[in-house]
Amino acid sequence: MRDEIFTILSRQGKSRHGVLHLPHGDVETPVFMPVATKGTVKTIPGWDLEKLGVSMIISNSLHLYFRPGLDIISLFGGIHEFMGFRKPVFTDSGGFQILKEHFLIGVRDEGIYFRSPSDGVKVLLTPGMSASIQDSLGSDIAMALDYCIPYGKSKRSVERAVKLTTKWAREFKEKRKGISFGIIQGGVYQDLREISSSQITSMDFEGYAIGGLSIGEPREIMYKVLEDSIPLLPEEKPRYFMGLGSPLDIVRGVMMGIDIFDSVFPTRNARHGIAFTSEGAIDIRKSKYRDQIIPLDRDCDCHACRYYTRAYIHHLMKENELLGLYLLSLHNIRFMMKFMDSLRDSIDKNRIEDFYQETKEIFSKKNV
Numbered sequence: 631m632r633d634e635i636f637t638i639l640s641r642q643g644k645s646r647h648g649v650l651h652l653p654h655g656d657v658e659t660p661v662f663m664p665v666a667t668k669g670t671v672k673t674i675p676g677w678d679l680e681k682l683g684v685s686m687i688i689s690n691s692l693h694l695y696f697r698p699g700l701d702i703i704s705l706f707g708g709i710h711e712f713m714g715f716r717k718p719v720f721t722d723s724g725g726f727q728i729l730k731e732h733f734l735i736g737v738r739d740e741g742i743y744f745r746s747p748s749d750g751v752k753v754l755l756t757p758g759m760s761a762s763i764q765d766s767l768g769s770d771i772a773m774a775l776d777y778c779i780p781y782g783k784s785k786r787s788v789e790r791a792v793k794l795t796t797k798w799a800r801e802f803k804e805k806r807k808g809i810s811f812g813i814i815q816g817g818v819y820q821d822l823r824e825i826s827s828s829q830i831t832s833m834d835f836e837g838y839a840i841g842g843l844s845i846g847e848p849r850e851i852m853y854k855v856l857e858d859s860i861p862l863l864p865e866e867k868p869r870y871f872m873g874l875g876s877p878l879d880i881v882r883g884v885m886m887g888i889d890i891f892d893s894v895f896p897t898r899n900a901r902h903g904i905a906f907t908s909e910g911a912i913d914i915r916k917s918k919y920r921d922q923i924i925p926l927d928r929d930c931d932c933h934a935c936r937y938y939t940r941a942y943i944h945h946l947m948k949e950n951e952l953l954g955l956y957l958l959s960l961h962n963i964r965f966m967m968k969f970m971d972s973l974r975d976s977i978d979k980n981r982i983e984d985f986y987q988e989t990k991e992i993f994s995k996k997n998v
């Protein structure tokens with residue numbers, strides 16, 4: 631395995647424009663990954679994702695392990711062929727599913743007990759097993775198994791989560807064959823974040839994720855912890871902030887030094903009728919759009935904007951037609967990809983502060 635998977639091309643302040651070199655291709659950063667938890671970015675086929683400019687997606691190895699199961703995915707030689715997306719795939723370990731109570735039975739020193747959603751069978755997910763699952767899926771980047779503790783727990787509980795996250799990271803790293811990222815925990819406690827960062831970064835993962843944030847804590851606390859956490863990570867390795875994805879949050883994260891983002895933001899919003907446009911977010915279900923014979927966004931080159939009007943998509947959403955969900959999802963993903971292109975360009979041109987202000991102006995408009 632190669633040591634250097636990340637090249638930084640240009641910087642402005644703490645922001646970096648770089649490239650990740652992965653088995654299924656290069657990925658320019660800062661990158662936004664659409665979420666394909668169960669092996670699909672909801673409503674969008676792989677060929678569309680590639681055409682929309684999506685360079686990497688994230689899926690969830692635990693969900694795929696339960697359903698359809700590794701026996702099925704191995705018939706395809708891995709997740710890329712299974713879901714028809716041949717660019718890099720990132721996979722999460724299942725640590726985050728600790729927060730999903732219908733899944734979780736309990737956390738022990740040796741791993742996490744989950745209940746399979748398909749047959750109710752109790753499964754112990756160990757770090758070694760998580761590494762093997764992600765190897766079998768053929769993930770370009772695998773996340774180490776971590777203990778993602780809910781927000782608001784006692785400091786003692788967070789301390790235990792940090793301790794187990796370190797133990798599991800070590801066991802995971804020993805077993806995983808490909809590229810892997812370590813995850814920093816520590817909740818909102820700076821001293822615990824420092825301990826976790828020094829222990830996890832000593833294991834020399836190819837990149838690092840700041841975990842356990844964006845899980846219900848107040849926004850400003852999240853930003854404070856994030857800002858204090860980034861200097862604890864090595865400068866030359868990629869940094870991933872899990873679960874943050876609104877355009878403004880992304881620019882703010884990039885200005886703090888984050889390289890990789892993922893979120894259900896564009897597709898979940900689409901399913902609620904929200905389209906992102908160069909004039910801000912619009913709720914296409916509102917009656918004012920029923921007779922607008924213009925595209926969702928005049929500046930967009932996606933198929934939804936090239937072939938259809940606001941009036942037609944308004945009609946589809948009012949009728950709960952599946953095509954409406956597809957067109958809005960397609961458009962929002964394309965919007966995010968173009969947004970990331972402009973963001974990387976703003977770093978090259980030393981104008982990320984202006985880009986931040988422009989984004990703020992567009993997305994604070996109340997024109998939905």
Ligand SMILES: [Zn+2]
Pocket residue numbers: 926927930931932933934935936960961962964
């Ligand atoms: Zn569009």
